[in-house]
Amino acid sequence: MTAPSSNPLLSDRDVDFQLYEVLDTESLCQLPAFADHSRETFTLFLDSTRRFARDVLFPTYRLMDLEPPVFRDGRVHVHPLMRKLYPQLVELGLLTAIVPAEAGGQQLPITVYSLASAYLMAANLSAYGFVGLTSGAAHLIEAFGSPWLKEEFMSRMHRGEWTGTMALTEPQAGSSLADVRTRATPAEDGTYRITGSKIFISGGDQDFTDNVVHLTLARIDGAPAGTRGLSLFAVPARRPENGRLVDNDVRVAGVIHKIGWKGIPSIALNYGEGGDCRGWLVGEAGKGLSHMFQMMNEARIMVGLNGVSTASVAYHEALAYAQNRPQGRPAWEKDAARPQRPIIEHADVRRMLLRQKAIVEGGLSLLAIASFQADVAAHGKTQEERQRAGLLLDLLTPLAKTFPAEKGFEANALAVQVHGGYGYSSEYLPEAYLRDQKLNSIHEGTTGIQGLDLLGRKVMAAGGAALQAFAEEVSATVERARRADVPSEWGEALSKAMQEVLELTMELGAAGMAGEVERMLRHSAHYMELFSILAVSWRWLAQAAAAREGLARGSEGRDFYEGKLSAAQYWIHTELPRVSTLVALCRTGEDSYTRMRPEWF
CATH class of the missing domain: 1.10.540.10 (Acyl-CoA dehydrogenase/oxidase, N-terminal domain)
Structure with a gap:
């Protein structure tokens, strides 16, 4: 087989x-x-x-x-x-x-x-x-x-002659960029001499183009400690000099052996071991992290898309397998002489497939609306329109990165399960996708970091304007669903959950303003989870409305629209109720793991 x-x-x-x-x-x-x-x-x-x-x-x-x-x-x-x-x-x-x-x-x-x-x-x-x-x-x-830099570096990258990376992480600092130690010493020629080490640099070296440019965070001599002292530099593996490329004292210290994402290397780099690694300042000195956030935010959207895509390709593998793999008969069928039926006819297999579909298509819808807001934030007709879209994009970015990674891993595990014993073998692809998917919850800030960002910064941004804009979008979708004749209880359930989240956020924000920051952020991971469920429920209600509109128009593809409505029903009935449970958990301030002392483990 x-x-x-x-x-x-x-x-x-x-x-x-x-x-x-x-x-x-x-x-x-x-x-x-x-x-x-x-x-x-x-x-x-x-x-x-x-x-x-x-x-x-x-x-x-x-x-x-x-x-x-x-x-x-x-x-x-x-x-x-x-x-x-x-x-x-x-x-x-x-x-x-x-x-x-x-x-x-x-x-x-x-x-x-x-x-x-x-x-x-x-x-x-x-x-x-x-x-x-x-x-x-x-x-x-x-x-x-x-x-x-645009002429010498960017143009070559656009033409595919050179590749580029984002070089932030250091062995001793991990995700704590305030502890970056890489140094940049001004030189007479206007460049900087770069010394230090970076690790987990994806695509940091390869042998199919002439050069690799590392967009690197480093601290100029004399700069203050913390993130305010960081600047951004373009550091090529080979630098242009008199019309040719010469070694730039960037050394590969080793390749990380990964369980997934195996086609692209993740490496450790050493800058300036010979004292002659040259970097070019990008933007303003001391503004490196704020500049880098542009690429980091784009990368978070890319990681979210990777999460959706990896879940999607595995879902389609599982769907095809379930449609073609005969095994067993319905529980009520007692005649063993009758032919075996495709496993998609077993209810539990359809449950697993529907959950994958709900995660994949809900996640894709979340990435689509985040990308749409990015377009409006950059190019909207009015400043007000651009500003509002920017707030929504900032709020959606940690969600769009985290939900596809975390729930995508669950979807990938279900794809393995649908394949049964074959899924646990390397002869079939789902095991490889499961390995790949896990990295997405680590890439570009772990899920825990994204939760702190969401609760500590994004929902509180501009005095709560981002959260208010999100609530307005949810209300507009509820109204669209009502007009499209989507079951009214779906919209009512979403509105109720939205109100619960608004009230919880106000309570947690008040705690933070009162100086109880630990209390505010104690359940930031659970807050991320409940907000992700809420956001994807919003997207499923929008899809349900669009599906009902398509059916009302008599558009072709009734099966497609009915499938959308079933997936929306599944998510809103089985996942959305979890928001209330998670809200209660965040509200109680349950402190088991913050009270737990290291020696108790």
């Missing part, structure tokens, strides 16, 4: 549904920034990306998972397939898809690019990772770099 060979990665019908029925992505074309685009240009980009993901990229996934990069002769050697794949990814226009037209880009909306890139992530997340990291690093130089 062999595993199914065909996998759509994501449902094209669902992607189009999210773009044009749940959201009105075509309305972005009314903004001056996207006036040259239309649904037709969006479709061309989506279709080319889909074809490449399915026909070219997906067949390489298993090969790259089985043969991870190796460290040899001081260099990292990735899978030979990347020599062919990377130029093809560049030719698709991925590095410049959302770059402004004046900088040579296509200036596509992030909303369209995000959902298109999800196909590539589902096909081979490691191969796409080189693109995503390079695009983010180039965007930082575009936003804050000097004209010289």
